[in-house]
Amino acid sequence: MTPGDVQQLIDFSYIAAAIGFILALKWLSSPVSAMRGVLIGEIASGVAVVATLFDPQVTEYKWILIALIIGAGVGVPLGMVKMTAVPQRTALSHAFGALSAALIGIAEYYVAAPNVPKFEMGEIGLEVIIGSLTFTGSLIAAGKLQEILPQRPITYKGQNFFSLSVLAAAIGLMVTLVVHPEYTQLFPIMIVVALIFGIMLVTPIGGADMPTVISLLNSYAGFSAALLGFVLNSKVLVVAGALDGASGFILSVVMCKAMNRSFTNVLFGGFGQIHVSATGVKEERPVRSATPEEAAAILSAASKVVIVPGYGMAVAQAQHKVRELYDYLTKHGVDVKFAIHPVAGRMPGHMNVLLAEADIPYDKLIDMEDINGEFPQTDVALIIGANDVTNPAARTDNTSPIYGMPILDVDKARTVMVIKRGMGAGFAGIENPLYYMDKTLMLFGDAKGFVGNIVRELSGGGSHG
């Protein structure tokens, strides 16, 4: 095989890998094809890596092998974390991805310094700044999600101005280096300033907003990889980085839209702090509550039930008990569906993943737009640990922080039952008027325990049908 043939084969493999990445993104967008998406993404990455190893520019394999062993040593245990730790695990992956992009950019600079062409200096500078700030930002995000760092937004007066000044300083240093690449002493200062900015970017954001931030950081890591592709003249890296960057950005936009929040509100809003009611005093209003026995009786008399899962179901890990309830009711002729709000829980697809883990059929998981029309014909809307995504104030109260957020119209069902531990607020920290409606019954208790008790009552009583 001539060197020309090898190069052609490598180029062909890169095109195949790029097609694989695009298919992976396409298939990952539905739970039915997601496994296929993961597989094709893995194969495409493998093809790209192996093709690169055959590149004639790779002259020695020793260091690659050492890095591979260290990487696998870190990656394998990271892949084994519990489902609930996936957001922080993802944040760590972005931190590593961004660090590698930054380190390669740094190496490229020192290989060429002090005679770095202006355009290349611009590329390297941007890539190193984005890679560095994404590295420290992702570490802070992971720390907040793992609760090693305080979850609450840490803010102080003049913070945004100060943070933006630090970013401006990093960019200023980069521009100086583009004009004077020979000022090599400025390069490490630029890196340190970018690393500090990453910390300042994420520290003021509340723990509960981290999924949106992580998706944004994912996007930054992708763009820094794409820039690295330009520096290294690697087309596959440009394509993969651009896909990663664009998809992360689109996901962040989708999440912000579903929460009816703007990017600026997520990044600078200090959301996720507890909101105190206007008077400062929490009013005590009566609610109607019911026992598992009463709930079981109502459910067994229903012919159409819509279950609305939320963050509380995830915390309680109640999905398997919910599956038992679903099994019992469907076996006894009740039509049971699940209403999925796009931002229920704390990460995109949170409810789909949990319900899939409990083997609930995909065709029973109905998206918000499709299920909302069915609530008026629903006998019971059973809310399990969801709060904000069912709050009618989003439709009616223009002073509410969630005003305008699309919600599940559970209040239109004939009876509403809400399983939660007490009158605690959800992520937005606000009251939910749904709980005070005449048709609403509060089922106080841990989601797993309460659903288990309902199932026990249903199976023990066995009066349905």
Ligand code: NAP
């Ligand atoms: P939520 O509004 O946060 O409410 C969850 C409710 O679950 C709480 O009110 C809590 O009430 C209850 N709960 C907690 N632990 C429980 C347990 N062990 N058993 C039973 N109930 C329990 O949840 P949501 O309705 O799913 O809404 C999600 C919120 O997160 C939205 O505001 C969304 O904008 C935001 N968010 C989502 C994402 C995403 O990607 N999905 C990302 C960022 C932010 P008690 O304390 O009374 O039990």
